Amino acid sequence: xxxxxxxxxxxxxxxxxxxxxxxxxxxxxxxxxxxxxxxxxxxxxxxxxxxxxxxxxxxxxxxxxxxxxxxxxxxxxxxxxxxxxxxxxxxxxxxxxxxxxxxxxxxxxxxxxxxxxxxxxxxxxxxxxxxxxxxxxxxxxxxxxxxxxxxxxxxxxxxxxxxxxxxxxxxxxxxxxxxxxxxxxxxxxxxxxxxxxxxxxxxxxxxxxxxxxxxxxxxxxxxxxxxxxxxxxxxxxxxxxxxxxxxxxxxxxxxxxxxxxxxxxxxxxxxxxxxxxxxxxxxxxxxxxxxxxxxxxxxxxxxxxxxxxxxxxxxxxxxxxxxxxxxxxxxxxxxxxxxxxxxxxxxxxxxxxxxxxxxxxxxxxxxxxxxxxxxxxxxxxxxxxxxxxxxxxxxxxxxxxxxxxxxxxxxxxxxxxxxxxxxxxxxxxxxxxxxxxxxxxxxxxxxxxxxxxxxxxxxxxxxxxxxxxxxxxxxxxxx
Numbered sequence: 488x489x490x491x492x493x494x495x496x497x498x499x500x501x502x503x504x505x506x507x508x509x510x511x512x513x514x515x516x517x518x519x520x521x522x523x524x525x526x527x528x529x530x531x532x533x534x535x536x537x538x539x540x541x542x543x544x545x546x547x548x549x550x551x552x553x554x555x556x557x558x559x560x561x562x563x564x565x566x567x568x569x570x571x572x573x574x575x576x577x578x579x580x581x582x583x584x585x586x587x588x589x590x591x592x593x594x595x596x597x598x599x600x601x602x603x604x605x606x607x608x609x610x611x612x613x614x615x616x617x618x619x620x621x622x623x624x625x626x627x628x629x630x631x632x633x634x635x636x637x638x639x640x641x642x643x644x645x646x647x648x649x650x651x652x653x654x655x656x657x658x659x660x661x662x663x664x665x666x667x668x669x670x671x672x673x674x675x676x677x678x679x680x681x682x683x684x685x686x687x688x689x690x691x692x693x694x695x696x697x698x699x700x701x702x703x704x705x706x707x708x709x710x711x712x713x714x715x716x717x718x719x720x721x722x723x724x725x726x727x728x729x730x731x732x733x734x735x736x737x738x739x740x741x742x743x744x745x746x747x748x749x750x751x752x753x754x755x756x757x758x759x760x761x762x763x764x765x766x767x768x769x770x771x772x773x774x775x776x777x778x779x780x781x782x783x784x785x786x787x788x789x790x791x792x793x794x795x796x797x798x799x800x801x802x803x804x805x806x807x808x809x810x811x812x813x814x815x816x817x818x819x820x821x822x823x824x825x826x827x828x829x830x831x832x833x834x835x836x837x838x839x840x841x842x843x844x845x846x847x848x849x850x851x852x853x854x855x856x857x858x859x860x861x862x863x864x865x866x867x868x869x870x871x872x873x874x875x876x877x878x879x880x881x882x883x884x885x886x887x888x889x890x891x892x893x894x895x896x897x898x899x900x901x902x903x904x905x906x907x908x909x910x911x912x913x914x915x916x917x918x919x920x921x922x923x924x925x926x927x928x929x930x931x932x933x934x935x936x937x938x939x940x941x942x943x944x945x946x947x948x949x950x951x952x953x954x955x956x957x958x959x960x961x962x963x964x965x966x
Contacts, residue, residue: 536848588857859902
């Protein structure tokens with residue numbers, strides 16, 4: 488289990504010693520001076536973490552916590568390609584840290600050694616950055632420059648893998664995590680963008696004497712057949728009544744013929760419309776129209792799984808599938824609260840510095856949440872993140888003056904109160920459903936209206952401001 492000492496030692500090692508070494512390696516710091524790589528990194532990480540819209544003057548005030556005197560114009564001149572390389576290397580080093588929180592007492596998930604959720608999110612960038620991060624491009628309304636974040640998240644322990652950064656062009660199926668094995672006895676959850684017959688074959692193989700399991704959304708036009716070899720037409724299998732389900736054993740893939748359980752559920756009309764709206768947004772971002780078949784099939788949840796019925800029955804599969812939304816809520820937290828896709832400048836190097844520093848802050852924030860409240864299945868990531876952001880300045884001061892362990896314990900104590908999701912009767916939370924709230928019939932939970940996938944362009948939002956949000960939108964601040 489993650490400990491206060493472990494977090495403190497990691498922060499000191501990476502944000503102090505390694506930050507100074509990386510600053511020299513990347514050429515950001517070329518000679519010994521009063522202003523170090525650790526000063527620069529912590530000023531940006533903690534400054535933008537505590538106040539995502541902070542100005543350059545505000546950042547120079549943050550620097551005074553480390554007794555560093557620098558002017559706003561002097562700081563502005565330090566946003567260079569070398570600074571970008573330095574912060575990117577520092578972020579990469581932070582992503583290599585794997586910290587696990589205490590396993591929450593959720594019996595449905597504890598049947599597996601790990602519950603891995605994978606997803607990606609994009610950040611549209613100014614066209615001037617196309618040589619660094621290539622985007623979709625080629626169609627009207629799409630961005631030539633884009634950054635894509637890939638994340639794997641063990642929601643059983645809170646352990647985060649990533650974010651790994653790639654160009655925005657590759658499809659989700661080309662995840663940089665493809666070579667990273669799911670743990671033995673683990674469960675893999677993903678949307679249809681991560682579906683591939685190759686992945687199902689890999690997950691179906693035993694490692695260390697244990698099987699690995701998956702529950703993955705099935706893309707349309709995937710070949711299906713009965714175990715006797717007869718071809719199945721998906722439309723002929725779809726249940727028509729809202730809440731009605733159907734399950735049968737199938738072979739997936741015309742050639743691969745992978746044995747799996749096919750589970751289908753008819754979703755409520757409001758859920759289907761949310762999905763269709765999202766399909767239209769995603770298609771528009773890529774300069775195309777969604778197919779009629781995709782819009783039609785949005786009315787059903789269709790998944791394939793190799794989890795045996797003795798581990799999860801049909802109703803339990805549908806409950807566990809809702810856990811996948813947690814990673815979308817994580818991206819939403821990073822974008823709406825951490826504002827990783829917003830910046831107050833048109834200068835490309837400063838934009839990248841801001842993105843990398845904010846992502847570094849989100850990683851450290853996740854470590855603290857794991858230590859502070861992961862053992863509570865009803866934890867609220869948003870409320871916990873607000874606690875951490877409010878106390879971030881104390882962590883930076885403690886890194887400089889000492890007493891970091893005590894500062895971390897103060898943050899965790901604050902997280903011990905007021906960081907829970909209230910129980911709801913009409914729209915039960917994922918934690919409630921995992922505890923036994925009904926899946927079939929009754930009110931369904933609201934699907935999050937995430938904006939982390941639907942942005943492949945850049946809108947101006949006033950003089951000196953660049954953002955990936957449309958003009959006139961504001962962040963949703965929730966309690």
